[in-house]
């Protein structure tokens with residue numbers, strides 16, 4: 001069952017954004033100050049242009065000419081100052097944005113890594129990937145751009161309105177009228193936008209999920225002839241995504257044209273009212289011209305603010321999804337206690353997968369150091385679940401799984417892998433060198449130790465690779481066959497050197513030749529360790545020191561192979577049917 005990741009509420013998103021500003025408050029403060037100064041310098045030109053008009057209109061001769069020259073030089077000087085201040089403001093704002101993006105990315109990764117494996121496995125991969133890529137990019141882009149653009153624009157808009165009000169209060173009211181219209185439309189828009197953008201992000205996350213599962217399972221889809229069904233699912237997802245996108249587009253089609261109209265209104269107002277006032281001699285022509293120029297200037301900042309408000313809606317929905325990861329359950333705290341010995345104990349363990357009922361119902365088991373134990377039972381009996389609990393990947397809902405008296409799941413990863421390691425047939429090759437792939441298991445291992453580990457699992461082929469241990473693996477680089485990937489995984493087990501290895505389907509689905517080669521390597525790895533094997537072939541159970549039979553989340557039988565066959569219970573029946581008796 002797949003559970004969806006939470007989405008953070010608006011207050012959490014605001015707190016997170018505030019945290020970003022606090023984290024870099026000096027740079028942010030400098031950006032603010034530079035913007036205020038730049039906006040102040042930008043106000044001088046229209047005002048002085050008005051003065052030039054008045055000077056030309058009221059006086060003549062050489063004194064008027066020299067005044068005009070002087071004012072023109074001041075306008076030029078203020079424009080240069082504005083350009084220089086804006087440039088530095090832009091540079092600092094970009095620096096602020098980049099640092100904030102880096103922090104958001106790191107925090108996102110840290111939070112995902114802090115989630116319990118069981119949670120990560122249960123959330124839709126497409127959603128997690130969309131949050132870690134598209135959503136983080138949207139937030140980063142906004143933080144990078146919003147600080148310079150919105151700050152500059154807001155300060156400019158405020159200063160321009162202030163300047164017109166000072167110039168002439170009546171003309172200033174025309175500007176306030178424009179702001180009032182924009183504010184009403186914005187309010188209407190904002191009330192609807194968050195839900196619409198959240199729905200759009202979720203729909204595109206779901207689309208990514210359907211796409212990735214279809215591509216990931218392409219062979220299964222082909223083999224089972226599921227193309228039509230997958231196409232249907234894809235079309236349904238595309239349809240939902242299209243509808244949610246149309247909704248946000250519609251909101252924008254209302255917002256922007258209304259705003260466009262509201263730009264022309266104050267200009268018309270200034271020309272009409274200003275004209276009337278001028279003809280009554282209440283204001284000078286220069287004042288009307290300066291006010292008209294200011295209102296022309298207002299279009300730019302208001303446009304920028306609106307563009308960002310619109311962008312802010314979609315990126316705050318993205319931010320809510322990125323921050324939502326913080327609301328997901330976290331792995332519990334790690335213990336500093338040291339296991340007293342290598343004994344593994346399972347006491348009255350119950351376990352339920354997320355949103356499900358118990359699949360283990362009070363399991364008790366003790367594994368002696370050095371013992372070879374086989375877990376058998378029908379499909380769905382709970383063997384793999386118990387294996388994951390024994391390996392410390394999941395925590396029991398109640399009861400305890402301990403090694404040397406310490407809860408296995410409470411051990412930090414670097415300590416856990418020296419105790420217990422789970423080997424499955426899912427062998428991930430990381431996009432890294434052979435050395436990098438091996439050092440994951442033991443970061444301080446030397447090259448000779450890495451070579452010994454490879455030799456222990458018969459991975460001599462590493463020496464034949466173009467750059468030996470430095471050969472890049474994974475992705476588009478050198479591709480390993482399944483058997484080699486498995487050897488690499490086993491070499492990691494040798495390096496981690498745990499006292500207990502849990503095998504779950506380690507070789508069950510490999511082809512016979514590969515399985516034979518791998519089993520040879522596996523035998524070398526298991527030498528001298530406690531082994532708990534989830535046995536799919538009864539031969540493994542036959543060779544084990546003890547067989548534990550599971551059925552419907554409980555241990556139904558336990559003993560040596562011979563004892564269990566003699567007892568004539570479930571295991572004996574399995575054994576007989578396996579032999580065709």
Ligand SMILES: Nc1ncnc2c1ncn2[C@@H]1O[C@H](COP(=O)(O)OP(=O)(O)OP(=O)(O)O)[C@@H](O)[C@H]1O
Pocket residue numbers: 001353354356359377378379380381382383384385386
């Ligand atoms: N990831 C999961 N989410 C929810 N339920 C699960 C999950 N994995 C297993 N289960 C359920 O838990 C129960 C035990 O499954 P488990 O895989 O542990 O059994 P198993 O004995 O290992 O079976 P198999 O031999 O088929 O692997 C089953 O009912 C299964 O449907």
